[in-house]
Amino acid sequence: MKNRLCRVLVLGAAAIGMMAGSALAETELRITWYNDGNEGEVMRGILDRYEAANPDVKVTLDVVPYKAILESLPVQLAAGEGPDLARVTDLGGLSEHYMDLTPHISDPAYWETNFGPFLKWLRGSGDDKGISGFMTQLTVTGPYVNKTLFEQAGVALPGEGATWDDWAKAVREVSTKLDIPIPMAWDRSGHRVSGPAISMGAKMFDANGDPALVDDGLKAMAGKLYDWHQDGTMPKELWGSVSGSQYLGANEDFANANVAMYMSGSWQIPQFADKIGDAFDWWAVPAPCGPAACTGMPGGAALVALKTSEHPEEVGKLMDYLSSEEVLNEFYGKTLFIPGHLGLAANGVEFQTDDPRAKHALETFAAAVPGISPTAFDLQGYVYNRVMFNALISRLGEAIVGELTLDEAYDRMTQDIEQQIAEKKRGD
Amino acid sequence: MAHETPVHSDDLSLGDRLNAVAAWPVRVLFGLLDTPFRALQRLLGIGRMPYIFLLPNLAFFGIFVIVPLIINFAFSVTGGDELFLSERPYVGGEQYSYLADCGSYLDPQSCREDRFWRGIYNTVVFVFFQVAFMVLFSLVTALILNREIRGRGFFRAAFFFPVLLSPVVVALIWKWILLRDGVLNAGLTSIGLDRILFFVDPTWSMFWAIFVSIWAHMGFYTLILLAGLQAIPPDLYEAAEMDGTRRERVFWRITLPLLWPNLLVVVVLALIKAVQIFDEVFVLTGGGPGTATQFIVQYIYTTGFANQVQNFGLAAAASVVLGVVLFVLTLVQLAASRRKEDG
Numbered sequence: 001m002k003n004r005l006c007r008v009l010v011l012g013a014a015a016i017g018m019m020a021g022s023a024l025a026e027t028e029l030r031i032t033w034y035n036d037g038n039e040g041e042v043m044r045g046i047l048d049r050y051e052a053a054n055p056d057v058k059v060t061l062d063v064v065p066y067k068a069i070l071e072s073l074p075v076q077l078a079a080g081e082g083p084d085l086a087r088v089t090d091l092g093g094l095s096e097h098y099m100d101l102t103p104h105i106s107d108p109a110y111w112e113t114n115f116g117p118f119l120k121w122l123r124g125s126g127d128d129k130g131i132s133g134f135m136t137q138l139t140v141t142g143p144y145v146n147k148t149l150f151e152q153a154g155v156a157l158p159g160e161g162a163t164w165d166d167w168a169k170a171v172r173e174v175s176t177k178l179d180i181p182i183p184m185a186w187d188r189s190g191h192r193v194s195g196p197a198i199s200m201g202a203k204m205f206d207a208n209g210d211p212a213l214v215d216d217g218l219k220a221m222a223g224k225l226y227d228w229h230q231d232g233t234m235p236k237e238l239w240g241s242v243s244g245s246q247y248l249g250a251n252e253d254f255a256n257a258n259v260a261m262y263m264s265g266s267w268q269i270p271q272f273a274d275k276i277g278d279a280f281d282w283w284a285v286p287a288p289c290g291p292a293a294c295t296g297m298p299g300g301a302a303l304v305a306l307k308t309s310e311h312p313e314e315v316g317k318l319m320d321y322l323s324s325e326e327v328l329n330e331f332y333g334k335t336l337f338i339p340g341h342l343g344l345a346a347n348g349v350e351f352q353t354d355d356p357r358a359k360h361a362l363e364t365f366a367a368a369v370p371g372i373s374p375t376a377f378d379l380q381g382y383v384y385n386r387v388m389f390n391a392l393i394s395r396l397g398e399a400i401v402g403e404l405t406l407d408e409a410y411d412r413m414t415q416d417i418e419q420q421i422a423e424k425k426r427g428d
Numbered sequence: 429m430a431h432e433t434p435v436h437s438d439d440l441s442l443g444d445r446l447n448a449v450a451a452w453p454v455r456v457l458f459g460l461l462d463t464p465f466r467a468l469q470r471l472l473g474i475g476r477m478p479y480i481f482l483l484p485n486l487a488f489f490g491i492f493v494i495v496p497l498i499i500n501f502a503f504s505v506t507g508g509d510e511l512f513l514s515e516r517p518y519v520g521g522e523q524y525s526y527l528a529d530c531g532s533y534l535d536p537q538s539c540r541e542d543r544f545w546r547g548i549y550n551t552v553v554f555v556f557f558q559v560a561f562m563v564l565f566s567l568v569t570a571l572i573l574n575r576e577i578r579g580r581g582f583f584r585a586a587f588f589f590p591v592l593l594s595p596v597v598v599a600l601i602w603k604w605i606l607l608r609d610g611v612l613n614a615g616l617t618s619i620g621l622d623r624i625l626f627f628v629d630p631t632w633s634m635f636w637a638i639f640v641s642i643w644a645h646m647g648f649y650t651l652i653l654l655a656g657l658q659a660i661p662p663d664l665y666e667a668a669e670m671d672g673t674r675r676e677r678v679f680w681r682i683t684l685p686l687l688w689p690n691l692l693v694v695v696v697l698a699l700i701k702a703v704q705i706f707d708e709v710f711v712l713t714g715g716g717p718g719t720a721t722q723f724i725v726q727y728i729y730t731t732g733f734a735n736q737v738q739n740f741g742l743a744a745a746a747s748v749v750l751g752v753v754l755f756v757l758t759l760v761q762l763a764a765s766r767r768k769e770d771g
Contacts, residue, residue, distance in 0.1 A: 070734075071733050071734055074738065075511065075733065075738070078510065078511035078512075079511055090736065093736050181608070236625070236628040236717065237608060237625060237627065237628055240628050240716065240717045240718065241627040241628055241713070241714065241716045241717050242713070242714030242715060242716040242717075243714060243715030243716045243717075243718060243719045243720075243721075243722040243726070244543075244715060244719075244722070244730050244734065245730075245734065245735070246714050246715075246734075248714075384736065384737070386736035387735070387736050387737060390735060390736065397716070397718060398718045398719060400718075401628075401630070401716070401717040401718035401720070402718070403718040403719060403720075404537070408537065412542070415540075420735065420736070420737040420739070421737070423507060423508065423509060423737055423739050423741075423742075424508070424509050424737045426507040426508045426517060426519075
């Protein structure tokens with residue numbers, strides 16, 4: 001009896017020891033992630049396959065609201081308590097927290113070849129040559145129109161080369177004829193305004209490469225936005241109803257056919273394909289023109305490795321897998337995201353949709369990429385671009401509701417940018 | 429002298445036995461603590477023993493209140509965007525002078541940090557109206573609920589129910605009611621009126637911020653006042669009735685003076701809570717339109733956390749200013765209650 005008890009105890013202890021051993025052998029990698037559409041689901045499927053092939057690694061996808069990516073993640077990273085990887089949109093702004101994957105990935109040349117222009121966006125300064133991640137999606141800002149409303153109103157869609165004024169006139173006509181509440185809506189985002197402002201001639205930087213947001217080009221576009229809010233072309237609910245740099249989108253109003261023209265970007269495609277379906281013809285149109293260009297803003301989200309990781313080797317191996325052409329082809333194809341991989345962009349991704357509207361939108365945005373202004377690329381790659389975007393929307397919003405005049409708003413924009421960058425530099 | 433009758437275990441009821449079992453661990457614990465406390469008392473003397481009992485609470489208060497206050501103040505005299513104090517440069521009172529740099533304190537536009545001053549002015553307006561109406565409505569509701577009316581229990585519960593809701597839930601409920609396609613606008617259009625875009629108009633936004641805040645918290649203050657009303661001896665009212673005193677006079681001469689301590693608590697609590705307003709209004713109006721409902725706490729949050737360059741120093745300086753205001757309000761409460769006690 002006593003012997004049996006001893007044997008049971010020894011076997012039990014051995015079993016616990018083995019379990020503890022296998023638990024110790026398992027490396028857990030955590031990814032902080034946000035979703036625009038189905039990308040979390042697609043990524044989870046890909047990670048499941050990776051885990052099956054690498055049983056010693058467990059990858060946890062922590063899905064958080066986008067606001068947490070913008071506001072909580074930077075604090076976490078500054079405190080040294082971040083995850084192993086994260087999907088971020090403040091590409092250059094968080095660069096000081098990125099891990100250089102170069103020693104941990106199998107073929108750095110593959111990364112340079114296929115992600116080269118976007119790697120620059122992730123680098124903090126000119127002498128930084130590190131490789132820290134890849135674009136999970138490349139985005140281009142641009143407008144969507146409710147083509148069905150235009151057809152019902154008997155108003156022709158302005159063609160290639162049409163200006164913002166041409167579009168404003170057309171959407172007002174549609175709205176008047178059909179009693180549509182919102183002729184035109186723009187996301188409340190500095191990123192959205194910047195493309196049209198550059199089209200109007202905004203340079204964004206001075207000769208030394210320092211930010212110079214307010215110039216005649218920006219004033220021309222900001223003035224139009226201001227006027228459209230006063231004459232009812234645009235609703236004050238987006239730009240006027242909240243304070244500061246808070247983001248507001250009109251995607252739901254557009255999906256409910258309350259908007260004739262909606263200035264947003266390529267990331268809305270999966271959502272519109274899912275929500276609107278064939279309820280009406282939602283159509284992406286080329287970026288309207290100004291005297292200087294017909295450009296949108298590039299942008300997107302990147303999956304980056306973080307310095308806070310205690311498993312750089314495993315992170316490198318995972319990133320090798322996720323960035324492979326085969327995996328990314330599947331990821332972009334299922335998520336309907338414009339590829340941030342030059343090889344796939346050149347060869348074409350097979351997007352998994354039968355929706356002609358989604359296909360047309362993807363073609364339209366992909367075709368816009370070569371025409372994007374170099375100024376727009378510079379702005380996207382600028383480390384403090386969010387400081388500029390935030391100053392632009394918050395002060396323009398205050399002007400739109402009448403708290404400031406436009407001239408006061410321009411002065412405040414410049415002051416906000418100078419003050420925040422000076423504060424940042426004071427800590428360096 | 430009372431005689432203790434010996435109790436036999438057979439005479440104990442089930443309740444007594446359960447109590448005896450439940451008391452056993454307490455007796456054991458007291459037995460264990462007895463020796464060290466006696467030793468401490470011998471060592472320190474009886475006069476110092478209260479401090480030993482206060483120590484756990486003081487330690488808790490120190491760690492979670494005093495230390496954060498000191499850290500906050502330390503942040504307010506540093507600059508940059510680093511998180512750790514050791515990596516932040518000392519800037520002295522620069523953050524405070526930046527906040528105070530104004531052409532005229534009555535015109536936020538003349539101030540360097542105009543949003544801070546707009547936050548202050550908005551908070552003053554909000555506090556004034558919110559506290560005044562909160563106290564008024566709570567008092568009226570408590571007076572009504574203190575009377576013998578039908579369904580009194582139901583109404584007491586109904587008025588208290590919003591207090592149980594999370595501020596975010598409260599704000600989202602009202603947001604869905606007030607939006608362009610919300611319930612209220614649907615009602616207005618159904619009777620042939622035009623829609624009102626409540627969140628685009630500064631006056632309407634401030635009105636709804638105050639209204640929703642009162643709706644959400646009134647039940648709590650009503651309960652305090654109701655407790656005060658029920659503590660007033662009924663014979664005072666009976667005597668007044670026998671004397672034929674008019675109702676208004678009874679209210680001003682009996683109810684209000686005897687309710688004063690509760691009323692003071694309500695005013696001070698409502699004041700402090702109103703100055704700290706953030707979550708409900710942030711979800712409801714987002715601080716807009718423009719900065720019309722952006723209050724001081726939202727300014728602190730935005731400056732410290734929502735901007736790309738997280739300016740912890742400036743946010744901490746604004747927090748210190750807010751802390752001073754709250755401290756002054758508390759002193760006013762203490763002074764007022766002391767004056768009342770002194771007659």
